[in-house]
Amino acid sequence: MFFNKKTSPSNGRIQAEPSEKALHGASLVREAWWLGLVLVGAYLAVILITYSPQDPSWSHMASEGASVDNAGGSVGAWVSDMLLYLFGFSAWWWVVLAFYGMWLVYKRLGSTISERPFLLFNLVGFVLLILASAAFESGHLLAIPAQFPLTQGGMIGNALDTLLRSMFGFAGSTMCLIILMAIGFSLFTGWSWIMMTEKLGAWVLAAHAWGLNKYYDWQDRKAGKQVEIKRDEYIETERKRTEDRPPIEIKVPELEIPKSERVLKERQTVLFESMPDSALPPLHLLDEVTTTVELQSAETLDFTSRLIERKLVD
Incomplete structure (x- = not known):
């Protein structure tokens, strides 16, 4: 064994x-x-x-x-x-x-x-x-x-x-x-002739689908090109219009602040005069109003106005 x-x-x-x-x-x-x-x-x-x-x-x-x-x-x-x-x-x-x-x-x-x-x-x-x-x-x-x-x-x-x-x-x-x-x-x-026929049909359908996709892509590109041309023409027209527009003239307003009677009265207070009955503090404690106001430059205002116009157009 x-x-x-x-x-x-x-x-x-x-x-x-x-x-x-x-x-x-x-x-x-x-x-x-x-x-x-x-x-x-x-x-x-x-x-x-x-x-x-x-x-x-x-x-x-x-x-x-x-x-x-x-x-x-x-x-x-x-x-x-x-x-x-x-x-x-x-x-x-x-x-x-x-x-x-x-x-x-x-x-x-x-x-x-x-x-x-x-x-x-x-x-x-x-x-x-x-x-x-x-x-x-x-x-x-x-x-x-x-x-x-x-x-x-x-x-x-x-x-x-x-x-x-x-x-x-x-x-x-x-x-x-x-x-x-x-x-x-x-x-x-x-x-097999049946399998060859099925494969041929599948190739024909695939070729047809490929051709349709190419045709639709071509149509999309064509439409996009037309929109791009129109947009370029519009932008060029707007650019020329903004360039030909006269510059903006900025007029600085003259500020005339009326004098407050209360302020004048409180400034002419007499010594040892009793304090007013009002709970508010006197106005002469506030700073005087400046006659000059800081304004934006003409270039800044022009740029801002054009930007607003473009946003409204879009």
Whole structure:
């Protein structure tokens, strides 16, 4: 019993080592797939761009020693000619497949779960997409300004379009191909058309709200600018009016204080005369009235009057 307890951790470590090696090996395989898909996608794009119908290829024979204009060499000339012969311009979906597969593998470089069913699901969608695209290109698109070894849409697209037209007619085949392309694209990319529509609607509403806010801000700034212009004009008019106004003349009034009979009487009091019966103190105890009064300067009065006018206007 004690022997089993001591050896169980070592057995667990021994069993864990192969799994870690297997995970590391699977990660290396995914990296190899990623690099291979990068190479395939770039090579397909180059050979399709530099395709020349004069190169010796799958559908065109040339004399021995003829030059090859395709940047991918003789192999590139053969592969590009075959893809364009079979699918027409829709052969570019193979480039999309390579780069999209590269992106999927890149996202799963550190994954430990086998996701082969999902990848096969994408491949089924791709087959449906490229077939429907080639058929739609063959009979439902205007002429594409490009050179093809056979015809627009290729041999497969032409055959599929002819079959669907014989079964559903032109309008029916058009609707069928559009639906098939939508289904294939959704299966291939994993994007939901409903979610894409909702996101598009949310973007449209957000753009509309943003535009309304910008419009209202512009209206507010415009109204504020007009008010500012009117206020500046009014201030300039008031400034000129106050500058042209004649200065204020301040006339100092002459103070004439009448003499009080009581004061004169109390000043002429006779010695030893009895005190008055009134409880009030005598007036001669008060200070004499000064004939000079301190007045505000003309500048102070002018400033105060203008300030009062402005406050009343506001």
